[in-house]
Amino acid sequence: EDKVVQSPLSLVVHEGDTVTLNCSYEVTNFRSLLWYKQEKKAPTFLFMLTSSGIEKKSGRLSSILDKKELFSILNITATQTGDSAVYLCAVGYNAGNMLTFGGGTRLMVKP
Amino acid sequence: DVKVTQSSRYLVKRTGEKVFLECVQDMDHENMFWYRQDPGLGLRLIYFSYDVKMKEKGDIPEGYSVSREKKERFSLILESASTNQTSMYLCASSKGGQGMNTEAFFGQGTRLTVV
Structure with missing residues (x-):
């Protein structure tokens, strides 16, 4: 059965800390891995990764994919309270554009 | 703005x-999803459509x-x-026909309560 697993389930850190969120997957015909941030409303897109070893970076956030070991990490450096959210990992697979999500990691950043 | x-x-x-939940996108996207x-369970795919009148079952299509x-x-x-269909329902759309995976854009969600 295809699946996407995120860890940890939740995380509490203080402002300025660096966090690493994990996403492992096991799907048929992998196409892409996407990271989303969800605060109170709709998930908002962060990154899409299709190639191994190429880091994507946006400000304090960065992500990398390992297609051999079937996982991705999302790093957030110098965390701020505004980073508090649920971070979702999704994997696109098969020819039909299917997108399966992991259970999410809830990050809380304390002042 | 998408x-x-x-x-x-x-x-x-x-x-x-x-119950009818409606979703409209203005980006001319081929793919649309309902989650x-x-x-604790994340987003689970209910149904997916890659073209007009085309649909595919997701992971949990029963009852929908x-x-x-x-x-x-x-x-x-x-x-x-x-009552077990009480949940947050999210619609999403993405560009591209079969064989392409691109960023999916989400609606704001519908929180449905069945009493």
Whole structure:
């Protein structure tokens, strides 16, 4: 059965800390891995990764994919309270554009 | 600015009612999705459509049906609502036909409560 697993389930850190969120997957015909941030409303897109070893970076956030070991990490450096959210990992697979999500990691950043 | 619009933010329905959740996107996207989101379970795909009148079952299609009569609109139908369908429902759309995976844009969600 295809699946996407995120860890940890939740995380509490203080402002300025660096966090690493994990996403492992096991799907048929992998196409892409996407990271989303969800605060109170709709998930908002962060990154899409299709190639191994190429880091994507946006400000304090960065992500990398390992297609051999079937996982991705999302790093957030110098965390701020505004980073508090649920971070979702999704994997696109098969020819039909299917997108399966992991259970999410809830990050809380304390002042 | 890209937009996926869901018709209701909050809905309360009675058990056994037929419920329609509407989703409209203005980006001319081929793909549209319906997910439900429950605590601890993440987003689970209910149905997916890659073209008008085309649909595919996702991971949890039981108790649901969908309709895609026009490219911009994807409707989720609960034929006979049950309390275990109380959830947050999220619609999403993405560009590209079969064989491509691209960023999916989400609507604001509909929180459905079945009493």
